[in-house]
Amino acid sequence: MADLAIDPRMELNPPLVQGGMTYSDVTDKISSIVEGKAPKQWWIAMAVAVPLALLLFACLGYLVTTGIGVWGNNSPVGWGWDITNFVWWIGIGHAGTLISAILFLFRQKWRTSINRAAEAMTLFAVACAAIYPLFHTGRPWRAAYWLFPLPNELLHMWQNFRSPLMWDVFAVSTYGTVSALFWYVGLIPDLATLRDRSTTPIRKTIYGLLSLGWRGSATQWRHYELAYLLLAGLSTPLVLSVHSIVSFDFATSLLPGWHTTIFPPYFVAGAVFSGFAMVVTLMTLARWIYGLENLITMKHLENMCKVMLATGMIVGFAYGTEFFIAWYSANQYERFIFLNRAFGPYWWAYWSMIACNVIAPQFFWFKKFRTSIPAMFILSIFINIGMWFERFVIIATSLHRDFLPSSWGYFSPTWVDIGTYLGTFGLFLTLFLLFLRFLPAIAISEVKGVLHQQVSAPHGVPAHGGSH
Amino acid sequence: MLEAVLSKLGLPGYEPEAARQKVFGVIGDFDTPEDLLRAIRTARAAGYTRMEAFSPFPVHGVDEALGARRSPLGRIVIVFALLGLAGAVLLQWWTGAVDYKLIVAGKPLFALEPSVPIMFELAVLLSAFAAVLGMFHLNRIPTYYHPFFNYSRHAGASNDRFLLAIDAQDPKFQAEDAVRFLDSCGSRHTEVVEA
Numbered sequence: 001m002a003d004l005a006i007d008p009r010m011e012l013n014p015p016l017v018q019g020g021m022t023y024s025d026v027t028d029k030i031s032s033i034v035e036g037k038a039p040k041q042w043w044i045a046m047a048v049a050v051p052l053a054l055l056l057f058a059c060l061g062y063l064v065t066t067g068i069g070v071w072g073n074n075s076p077v078g079w080g081w082d083i084t085n086f087v088w089w090i091g092i093g094h095a096g097t098l099i100s101a102i103l104f105l106f107r108q109k110w111r112t113s114i115n116r117a118a119e120a121m122t123l124f125a126v127a128c129a130a131i132y133p134l135f136h137t138g139r140p141w142r143a144a145y146w147l148f149p150l151p152n153e154l155l156h157m158w159q160n161f162r163s164p165l166m167w168d169v170f171a172v173s174t175y176g177t178v179s180a181l182f183w184y185v186g187l188i189p190d191l192a193t194l195r196d197r198s199t200t201p202i203r204k205t206i207y208g209l210l211s212l213g214w215r216g217s218a219t220q221w222r223h224y225e226l227a228y229l230l231l232a233g234l235s236t237p238l239v240l241s242v243h244s245i246v247s248f249d250f251a252t253s254l255l256p257g258w259h260t261t262i263f264p265p266y267f268v269a270g271a272v273f274s275g276f277a278m279v280v281t282l283m284t285l286a287r288w289i290y291g292l293e294n295l296i297t298m299k300h301l302e303n304m305c306k307v308m309l310a311t312g313m314i315v316g317f318a319y320g321t322e323f324f325i326a327w328y329s330a331n332q333y334e335r336f337i338f339l340n341r342a343f344g345p346y347w348w349a350y351w352s353m354i355a356c357n358v359i360a361p362q363f364f365w366f367k368k369f370r371t372s373i374p375a376m377f378i379l380s381i382f383i384n385i386g387m388w389f390e391r392f393v394i395i396a397t398s399l400h401r402d403f404l405p406s407s408w409g410y411f412s413p414t415w416v417d418i419g420t421y422l423g424t425f426g427l428f429l430t431l432f433l434l435f436l437r438f439l440p441a442i443a444i445s446e447v448k449g450v451l452h453q454q455v456s457a458p459h460g461v462p463a464h465g466g467s468h
Numbered sequence: 469m470l471e472a473v474l475s476k477l478g479l480p481g482y483e484p485e486a487a488r489q490k491v492f493g494v495i496g497d498f499d500t501p502e503d504l505l506r507a508i509r510t511a512r513a514a515g516y517t518r519m520e521a522f523s524p525f526p527v528h529g530v531d532e533a534l535g536a537r538r539s540p541l542g543r544i545v546i547v548f549a550l551l552g553l554a555g556a557v558l559l560q561w562w563t564g565a566v567d568y569k570l571i572v573a574g575k576p577l578f579a580l581e582p583s584v585p586i587m588f589e590l591a592v593l594l595s596a597f598a599a600v601l602g603m604f605h606l607n608r609i610p611t612y613y614h615p616f617f618n619y620s621r622h623a624g625a626s627n628d629r630f631l632l633a634i635d636a637q638d639p640k641f642q643a644e645d646a647v648r649f650l651d652s653c654g655s656r657h658t659e660v661v662e663a
Contacts, residue, residue, distance in 0.1 A: 022628065023524060023627065023628035024627055024628040027524075027626075027627045027628065149559060149563060156568075157568050157570075158563035158564065158567060158568040158570075159563070160564070160570060160572055161559075161560040161563065161564050161582070161583065161586060162564070162572055162575065162579075162582040163572075164585075166586070167585035167586060167589075170585065170586045170589040170590065171585065171589050174589040174590070174592055174593040177593060177596070178592060178593065178596040181596050181597070181599075181600045182596075184600075185600055185603070188609075189524075189525075189626070192626045193524070193626040193627065195626075196622070196623035196626045196627070197623070197627075209610075212604070212609040212610035212611070213609050213610055213611035213612060213613075213614055214609060214626075215522060215614060215616050215617075215622075215625065216522050216523055216524060216625045216626055217520050217521065217522050217616070218520060218521040218522070218523070218526075218527075218530045218531060218534055218536065219520065219536065219607070220607045220609075221523070221525075221526035221527075221530075222526075222531050222536060222539050223539045223541055223603045223606040223607050224526070224603060224607065225526050226539040226541045226542065226603075227541055227599045227600060227602070227603035230541065230542065230545055230595070230599040231596060231599050231600070234592050234595050234596050234599070235596075237588075237592070238589075238592045241585070241588060241589070241592075245585050248585075444524075445524055445525045446525070448524055448525040448628075449525040449526065452501060452525065452527075456501075456502070
């Protein structure tokens with residue numbers, strides 16, 4: 001490794017696959033996670049995640065059998081933790097699509113080691129988010145008739161398509177479906193790898209069925225690559241549309257604090273910000289559990305820290321803009337709501353948001369923090385918390401003081417609110433850990449493509465020890 | 469048993485099992501993408517036209533070397549994108565302005581502007597399905613059986629090997645010649661593969 005330190009190109013552009021790995025090393029390393037025994041850390045994480053997931057089902061069961069009054073939502077705060085958590089979880093998912101689609105279109109090769117896990121995160125985050133709109137109906141078995149335009153004998157009516165809540169249904173369900181398709185298409189060649197390595201008939205059958213008879217022929221790759229490019233091209237405007245439409249839920253209303261044109265870009269930036277924070281949290285954990293330092297390198301992590309810094313600044317700028325426009329509008333209700341936001345009864349939530357979202361990412365200006373695993377882990381947790389507070393602040397502060405002081409109130413969550421939110425973490429973590437255990441967490445074929453360019457590029461950085 | 473009887477009868481047009489054994493082609497096994505590309509170019513120069521390469525990741529230059537045509541997937545997808553767009557207009561107009569007229573805030577029953585989000589989402593949804601299912605169709609997957617898997621080292625193509633198959637349908641195909649040819653190109657293991 002001595003020449004690694006000397007070569008000046010290494011400083012500027014460290015290789016994305018390190019440790020002199022060959023193609024079969026890549027296959028072995030990534031497949032071994034799925035094929036070997038689960039490490040102790042995995043079981044510890046599962047022991048935390050599964051009980052929390054059970055708590056979710058218990059809370060939802062209690063909600064369905066009792067009624068949505070078990071949540072803290074009440075006049076004047078009719079939207080409480082349910083929509084806060086919905087927006088938060090959807091936002092988490094956005095980093096997955098950004099990494100898999102937008103960075104793909106921009107030819108950012110560093111996305112390769114992290115895109116698969118980030119896409120999985122997107123899917124599970126969307127699943128967690130979908131729980132809230134589904135269960136806030138109180139009768140989730142009938143929700144399909146309320147959410148989707150299904151012809152039915154019972155009601156003889158249709159949804160109001162001019163409502164942003166309907167747009168939201170279409171945006172989120174399209175987003176979930178397209179993300180699942182994109183993720184599965186990416187998995188097919190790697191499932192074929194696992195099929196070909198299978199030693200037991202059960203594995204061979206399952207991975208064989210899932211890989212659909214993939215052969216890796218040049219013809220297949222040709223159509224596959226175009227399909228992947230098209231999906232990336234479709235997902236890019238899609239992901240921007242999803243959080244824009246989520247923000248329309250607020251922006252098209254007439255409520256001070258919500259009725260602003262800044263919301264779509266502000267929500268999208270916030271979504272990417274929180275999503276990258278979640279990717280960093282999960283990647284540092286996965287790297288630690290499975291020892292993936294050669295594949296998820298410091299360069300990957302540092303780049304993600306830079307994205308958090310950039311999007312955090314956009315979010316901070318949006319907070320400032322909101323205040324400026326509230327003052328500049330000369331509208332007394334707008335001015336009141338913003339002063340109330342920062343200095344009213346929810347001041348603690350507002351300043352937690354500022355501390356976590358605006359101040360915390362500033363540490364990433366320094367390389368020392370961008371390349372320190374404990375620092376980025378802790379800061380990413382802060383950002384996750386901060387982004388949750390952002391949604392809570394927007395929702396609760398705009399609602400809790402209505403135009404008449406007689407209808408002023410204060411939102412307090414119930415134990416079911418808290419249990420459901422903690423429970424979604426359990427579901428999310430359980431699904432993510434199962435994904436790590438049974439599917440290739442890193443895109444094997446894509447890493448090999450990057451490795452090939454690394455080895456064959458004449459002016460690029462040679463793979464160290466790539467000759468063995 | 470039946471086979472033995474049928475072959476003894478000597479029915480016209482009936483070939484015994486052994487003669488009926490079809491050949492898929494000859495597959496050779498190469499170390500690197502560069503070796504594979506070189507082999508394809510040599511084979512094209514030698515007059516082979518029907519070949520297929522197998523690799524663990526898409527190797528750029530293989531399509532050009534094989535003389536492959538562009539994938540038509542883009543054209544399939546644009547058709548479905550437009551269908552999604554039109555379907556969304558139809559859905560919102562018919563449900564809101566024809567079948568169930570609901571006046572909200574005195575606004576028109578149908579207008580294009582509030583229809584845009586759902587038009588966009590449905591166009592994307594249908595396009596994504598078209599991209600994936602179209603790719604499945606063009607690649608003939610899912611498939612349960614393919615003769616490629618009769619090659620003893622087929623698993624290399626999903627790990628670190630680069631395979632080249634000369635198709636039995638190639639007009640120039642002669643099994644022995646093809647084996648010798650691939651060996652001469654540097655194949656590590658060449659096999660005649662049954663169909």
